[in-house]
Amino acid sequence: MNNGSYQAGTDIEPAVVMRARSGDDDAFRAIVEQSSHRIHAAAWRITGNAEDARDVAQDAFVRLYSALRDGTVSDNIAAWLYRVTVNAAIDRRRTGSRYPHTTLDDAPEQTAGKGSRPDTVTERHETAEIIRSLAAELPGKQSEVFVLRDIEGATVPEIGNILGCAENTVRVHLARARLALRVMLKKRYPYLVNTGSDQS
Amino acid sequence: MNGHIEEERLALYAGGDLPEEEAVVVREHVAACRQCAAMLAELAQVDDLAGIIANETPSPVPANFSNEVMTAIKPTATVSKPVQWFQFGATWHKVAAAAAILVTVFWAGRLSKNTPEDMQAGIETQVTAEPAGVTVDGRFLRMLPVMGPFPADELPESAAGVYIVLYRPQPDADRYTVEYVGERSSESGNIIDDIACLVDRAGSRANIFIVLYPMPAASEDQRARVAQALIQTYKPYCNSGV
Numbered sequence: 285m286n287n288g289s290y291q292a293g294t295d296i297e298p299a300v301v302m303r304a305r306s307g308d309d310d311a312f313r314a315i316v317e318q319s320s321h322r323i324h325a326a327a328w329r330i331t332g333n334a335e336d337a338r339d340v341a342q343d344a345f346v347r348l349y350s351a352l353r354d355g356t357v358s359d360n361i362a363a364w365l366y367r368v369t370v371n372a373a374i375d376r377r378r379t380g381s382r383y384p385h386t387t388l389d390d391a392p393e394q395t396a397g398k399g400s401r402p403d404t405v406t407e408r409h410e411t412a413e414i415i416r417s418l419a420a421e422l423p424g425k426q427s428e429v430f431v432l433r434d435i436e437g438a439t440v441p442e443i444g445n446i447l448g449c450a451e452n453t454v455r456v457h458l459a460r461a462r463l464a465l466r467v468m469l470k471k472r473y474p475y476l477v478n479t480g481s482d483q484s
Numbered sequence: 485m486n487g488h489i490e491e492e493r494l495a496l497y498a499g500g501d502l503p504e505e506e507a508v509v510v511r512e513h514v515a516a517c518r519q520c521a522a523m524l525a526e527l528a529q530v531d532d533l534a535g536i537i538a539n540e541t542p543s544p545v546p547a548n549f550s551n552e553v554m555t556a557i558k559p560t561a562t563v564s565k566p567v568q569w570f571q572f573g574a575t576w577h578k579v580a581a582a583a584a585i586l587v588t589v590f591w592a593g594r595l596s597k598n599t600p601e602d603m604q605a606g607i608e609t610q611v612t613a614e615p616a617g618v619t620v621d622g623r624f625l626r627m628l629p630v631m632g633p634f635p636a637d638e639l640p641e642s643a644a645g646v647y648i649v650l651y652r653p654q655p656d657a658d659r660y661t662v663e664y665v666g667e668r669s670s671e672s673g674n675i676i677d678d679i680a681c682l683v684d685r686a687g688s689r690a691n692i693f694i695v696l697y698p699m700p701a702a703s704e705d706q707r708a709r710v711a712q713a714l715i716q717t718y719k720p721y722c723n724s725g726v
Contacts, residue, residue, distance in 0.1 A: 309554065316550045324549070328542035338546055342553055343654050347687030349557040356688040368687055372653065375661075375721075412537045419534075424724055433499065434534035440501055455501060459492035462499065465530050477529050 295362045305352045312352075316345050319362065323369050329435055330373035332416050335383040340376055344369040363446045367428075370436070370446075374427050377420035411476065418468050422461050429454055430461035489513050489520050498527035633660075633693035636676045644670040645699040646710045649679075649722070651686035652693075660693065664722040665714045667707035670700070681722035 296315050303311035323344055328337035348365055351357040357364045419430050425447075432438045432446060433454075440458070444451045469477040489497075489510055496502045497510045514521045546552070631643070633650060649664040663685050668675065676682055676692060686692045699707050715723050 312557070313550055313554055316553050320545050320549055320553075324545045325542040329537055329540065334543035334546075337543065338549070338552075339654075341545075342549070342556055345553045346556050346654070347691065350690050351688040354688050354690045356683060356690075371685065375653065408536050411533055412540060415533050415537060424721055430534075433501070434531060435537050437538055455496055456492070458499070458501060459495040462495040462527055462530055463491055466495075466526050469530065469533070470526070476533060477526050 295360065298359070301352065301358065301361055304349075305355075305358070307353070312349060315348070315361070319365060320345075323365060326366065326369050326436060327373045330370065330416065330419075330431055331376050331381065332413055333381060333383060336373075336376050336381050339382070340369060340373045343372055360445075367446050370428060370431055374420050374431060377416055414469075414473055414476070415465075418465055418472075419461075421468070422464055425457045426461035426464065429457040430465070433458055434462070488517065491523070494520060494524050495527050498524055499531050631698060632695040634696070636682075636689045636692035636694060637674070639675065639694045639696060642670040643696055643698060643700075644668060644672075644702070644707070646697045646707055646714065647675060648695040648697075648714060648718075649675070649682055649720075650693045650695065651682075651691050662714075662718040662720045664720045665711050665718065666723075667699075667704070667711045669704065669707075679722060685721060 296318065300311050300314055304315055320341065324337055324341040327340040327344070328334065331337050331340060344365055347368055348357070348361070351364070352361075415435075419427055419435070421427075422430060428447065429443060432443045433440070438446065440451050440454050443454045447454070466477060493502060493506065493510055494514075497507055502510065510524075514524055632639075634640075639647070646665065646667045648662055649666075650660040651663055652659060653661055664679060664682055666675065666679075675694065676689065682692055683689055697710065699710070702710075
């Protein structure tokens, strides 16, 4: 299980939010600087490349600016921003990157740990891309929940907070997502999932 | 249970997401059931494969990222008028200049096999050479006649027809994504308030725009068929029942 990547993030101080809502650009910049590492990292893990991650992260902050000004969001900023980022990154993955496909030179550094079953950097990078693509093919909420839990490492309660839904609902979507991915992998990439199970 | 653990429970157990009292039951069963053990192993592999991404080191935040964001927000700080569209009667918006999205839906006038008494419409969508400027999901469409795009709260109240809800994934670019298609009668209320997904996806009401294909004389069934054709074409996220 992935209990690593997700960082809930310290929420933005209410006073800073209020100043940003009132048009204080310095306050908004402070929000960007406080959150950019976390948001950019999430966008990168889902899109799989630096250029799309930059675009998605930038768009998320631009949307935050609008939402603060028109009152759509006023608290729990960190969760709102994170959810917008995850959705936008999944959308970008779903509709296709605007940038040339990454080459082996762009393959990210891998750390040791779980999930290192494919043996080479190339294989692990390719496998990561397969998982990203399949996750983006899942229906809306399943995709969001799978990304948040199994890629980002958020817990079920944290996902409930981010998405604004009950934990049982999160579990339902998560189970369905994992089952769907198992079927997709067995059908299209059987070499990645092969234990001799006869069930499909 | 058919003598086996439900697949959903196995899927949750594989990722460590079952409460302990349920996990104990799964563990005991799997120890004695080859079929469930095999499925669990596959689900655990799915979890492992996702973990590959978690172990990757993301690229660093670009050095001037904050400056780029601050530059990008400036166009949204000013009010910009949406592109004006075709004229439909004297009370609607005037004909646009270039750079407008057009979507074509033709009334072919064919009779339906099922209800020959109705004035049924054949519905065809035609993708033609793209006009300048604006794209919707990468495809250029033509629609005639059409009203809008209106900001979310400016759709005329008694306008009956099929509406397409758009938002801009990049608020500073003239590039729209279809997020919902529906039909409304002249008595329908505010569209945006009825569908929670819309603001969720767009980020804010200010980033929601509505195009209306007026069908003042059509029945609900006829409006629904046009809407369904557009839904099948665009597969809008908020129509998927999320």
